[in-house]
Amino acid sequence: MDRLLSLFGVISLFVLLIYRWYRKHFDFWKHHPVVPSVPGRIFGGKVNEILTLKTNFSFHVKTIYDNEQFSNEAAVGIYALRPALLLRDPELIKSILIRDFNCFANRYGRSDPHADPIGDKSLFFARYNSWREWRLKLSPIFTSGKMKQMYPLIQQVGENLEEYLHKRGERFVCECKQLAILFTIDSIATTVFGVATNSLENSSSQAITQQIRQLVLFNLRRALNFFVVFMAPNLNWLFRPSIFFRETVEFFKTHTTQNVEERIRNPIRRPDMIELVVKLRNEVVEKGGDIKEFMEYIVAQTVTFFSGGTETSSTTIANVLFELAKNPHIQQRLRQELLDAFSRGNSSISYEDLSELEYLSMVVDETLRMYPVFPLIERQYLNPKKEVSEGYSLRPFYDFEIPNGMPVYISVYGLHYDEKYWTDPRKFDPERFSPENKANLNPMIYLPFGGGPRNCIGARMGLIQVKTCIAYILKNHRIEICSETNLQTKFNPKAFVLQVEGGINLEIVRDELYKRSVTKLE
Numbered sequence: 001m002d003r004l005l006s007l008f009g010v011i012s013l014f015v016l017l018i019y020r021w022y023r024k025h026f027d028f029w030k031h032h033p034v035v036p037s038v039p040g041r042i043f044g045g046k047v048n049e050i051l052t053l054k055t056n057f058s059f060h061v062k063t064i065y066d067n068e069q070f071s072n073e074a075a076v077g078i079y080a081l082r083p084a085l086l087l088r089d090p091e092l093i094k095s096i097l098i099r100d101f102n103c104f105a106n107r108y109g110r111s112d113p114h115a116d117p118i119g120d121k122s123l124f125f126a127r128y129n130s131w132r133e134w135r136l137k138l139s140p141i142f143t144s145g146k147m148k149q150m151y152p153l154i155q156q157v158g159e160n161l162e163e164y165l166h167k168r169g170e171r172f173v174c175e176c177k178q179l180a181i182l183f184t185i186d187s188i189a190t191t192v193f194g195v196a197t198n199s200l201e202n203s204s205s206q207a208i209t210q211q212i213r214q215l216v217l218f219n220l221r222r223a224l225n226f227f228v229v230f231m232a233p234n235l236n237w238l239f240r241p242s243i244f245f246r247e248t249v250e251f252f253k254t255h256t257t258q259n260v261e262e263r264i265r266n267p268i269r270r271p272d273m274i275e276l277v278v279k280l281r282n283e284v285v286e287k288g289g290d291i292k293e294f295m296e297y298i299v300a301q302t303v304t305f306f307s308g309g310t311e312t313s314s315t316t317i318a319n320v321l322f323e324l325a326k327n328p329h330i331q332q333r334l335r336q337e338l339l340d341a342f343s344r345g346n347s348s349i350s351y352e353d354l355s356e357l358e359y360l361s362m363v364v365d366e367t368l369r370m371y372p373v374f375p376l377i378e379r380q381y382l383n384p385k386k387e388v389s390e391g392y393s394l395r396p397f398y399d400f401e402i403p404n405g406m407p408v409y410i411s412v413y414g415l416h417y418d419e420k421y422w423t424d425p426r427k428f429d430p431e432r433f434s435p436e437n438k439a440n441l442n443p444m445i446y447l448p449f450g451g452g453p454r455n456c457i458g459a460r461m462g463l464i465q466v467k468t469c470i471a472y473i474l475k476n477h478r479i480e481i482c483s484e485t486n487l488q489t490k491f492n493p494k495a496f497v498l499q500v501e502g503g504i505n506l507e508i509v510r511d512e513l514y515k516r517s518v519t520k521l522e
Contacts, residue, residue: 034398103392180469415445
């Protein structure tokens with residue numbers, strides 16, 4: 001009997017502690033009514049939907065953003081697994097991402113340094129000091145001048161793509177995301193990894209192709225790992241999540257090291273990331289630094305560039321093709337612009353021409369508005385004056401201070417569809433990004449690559465990849481809707497990025513547009 005009473009007491013105490021924890025966290029915004037907020041429930045009461053992957057937190061946050069109750073609010077108090085803040089006002093977003101970056105320099109999500117040291121060292125998850133050091137070291141790779149040097153490597157992949165499409169025949173149905181993945185793998189492999197892979201011709205036999213496919217795979221296991229990392233990083237010690245599969249990490253460790261050592265033995269001038277890595281490695285050697293630790297950071301960035309670069313670029317390419325197929329008049333205008341560029345370049349497009357193709361840029365920009373690959377930006381307020389416990393003031397919007405450690409979210413998905421900023425936002429309209437309209441655009445309502453110092457380091461390279469791929473597909477082919485095209489698209493709730501569920505199937509038709517134009521001129 002005494003043992004039973006003791007057990008009952010322990011259980012009662014446990015329940016009481018859970019209750020007090022819940023009330024402390026989920027009554028938070030009740031105690032701060034000056035900030036408009038949602039009811040105090042975990043994930044707004046959508047726990048089952050989120051845990052069973054019927055929806056995800058990004059979609060849930062967009063629902064809150066779209067709520068008319070908050071349409072004129074600068075911010076909204078929300079709940080994930082703890083109280084958080086959703087930012088809505090562009091000026092407040094600018095303060096968090098740019099003006100007061102030093103207070104919001106870290107993401108809320110964190111990778112576990114023990115279970116996933118490569119993820120922890122990546123630029124995406126690295127804490128401020130490590131992030132700043134490596135951002136400065138790697139930035140030279142992504143300058144406009146370096147991109148111009150790298151462009152011939154990407155252009156060669158574009159020409160390989162053109163040849164591959166020609167071999168497929170007059171007309172064929174293609175899952176465009178998979179085609180784009182092969183192009184992007186080849187493009188990143190030659191510019192980052194320093195090797196030519198030609199996955200378009202040998203997709204089944206290339207080891208690197210198989211490993212990169214693992215990086216962009218969003219299965220149940222990976223979805224759960226992402227959930228812990230982004231939503232419950234304080235529980236990393238318990239669940240030990242890993243963003244990258246161990247086999248893939250080992251592959252890149254081996255091959256990155258081999259590529260660097262080969263370049264040291266046989267130094268050649270090639271405008272790729274390996275060239276910069278060798279230079280940085282020599283500096284570490286001269287200073288007597290830790291080469292093993294240096295290479296771990298390099299492997300982390302290599303895996304990140306392959307993972308992030310392949311997913312973002314291939315997704316955007318597929319979405320561009322999807323919208324062009326649905327809007328033949330837009331496709332026709334774009335193809336004419338590309339035809340003129342190819343004709344000027346005698347069958348190729350120079351880096352300068354590609355950068356100046358106005359309508360191509362408008363089409364890509366509008367695609368990124370409608371399909372922002374990263375639908376949610378997250379940051380964490382950490383007081384830079386560690387000896388002071390003061391919060392971050394939301395004045396003049398609200399008489400409230402964000403407490404130290406609180407996560408803040410920006411719904412890129414919500415901003416990009418807000419009727420306050422975009423007329424008929426569900427319509428694909430590249431004219432929104434004409435030079436005249438773009439000049440009047442508030443940059444804080446269009447954030448496909450994030451914003452502020454911690455924006456996407458590879459944005460410039462990603463855009464070049466996307467534009468090159470689109471150019472070489474449309475050079476002699478048109479894209480059409482077919483019986484296998486699903487026009488009622490849904491986004492995959494398992495995916496961390498905004499990814500169309502079930503793929504994008506379109507028909508690619510060879511019409512020899514450029515070849516016919518050359519024949520006429522002759």
